[in-house]
Amino acid sequence: MNIREATREDFKQIWPIFREIAAAGETYAYPRDISEEQALTLWIDAPRKTYVFEVDGQIQGTYFIKTNQAGPGDHVCNCGYMVSSSARGRGLATAMCEHSQDAARALGYKAMQFNFVASSNEGAVRLWNQLGFATVGRLPKAFNHPSKGLVDALVMYKWLER
């Protein structure tokens, strides 16, 4: 497995992946013109852990894991995953999502929640379904897609305890 914990140094390679995905505005709830500094804070500093997926020594994927709600909600984590456009369709998202579930269990989390999956992102919804996530919520017109306009966003959830 080519997945390891990220360092702050790794952000040099993460940033081009992050910037392209944020600028597209089709999947993530980040400002499309987010700055490198803001992205570093959100992806590396704020989460509990951040990982990278390397292919031939180059970072091609990355994910974070963080506590989704504090206090009475702190047994549920949240993750976000990014794959470089040149490495899509090779199973990196699947590998990272499976890795993240093990990492979450090791950190003591009992469930994992995705708060804001664009319903138009059909590939992602299908993948999370295959990996055991249920759609537990639908937010009407909560996602402003750059070409499709206001589409629903989904809340997806998986209980991790075995």
Added chain:
Amino acid sequence: MNIREATREDFKQIWPIFREIAAAGETYAYPRDISEEQALTLWIDAPRKTYVFEVDGQIQGTYFIKTNQAGPGDHVCNCGYMVSSSARGRGLATAMCEHSQDAARALGYKAMQFNFVASSNEGAVRLWNQLGFATVGRLPKAFNHPSKGLVDALVMYKWLER
């Protein structure tokens, strides 16, 4: 209407209300032992606006409004409301929720979302329903209630545009 925008000075009166509600651990996703500094940041500094409800010159209720998701989600806001234990049952939550919907429209938001309503908080669920919020999601066992154990949390949502 006794609702006005809060100042940082007001936090002296907000903190006893906040501390009691957080310590109970029955309704809000805050650490039960949250510090005054953390609470000030979360309630006053981080939100877009914070308001207080005064009764005879004393703050008895407070709410914040903030953007729930950035970028493609930034047309949906999130609010949180607190009422002092000595002022419950007098309609303060209703008045603040109605006020917050007008404030949200004035700020340009198109919808309001509550991310994490404990299903055991039946009074709140009933009130939000009466005020036009639909339950659009149910997070299984996502809320760790101090006496009831793991209960579901609800996602509630209202489209504000007329």
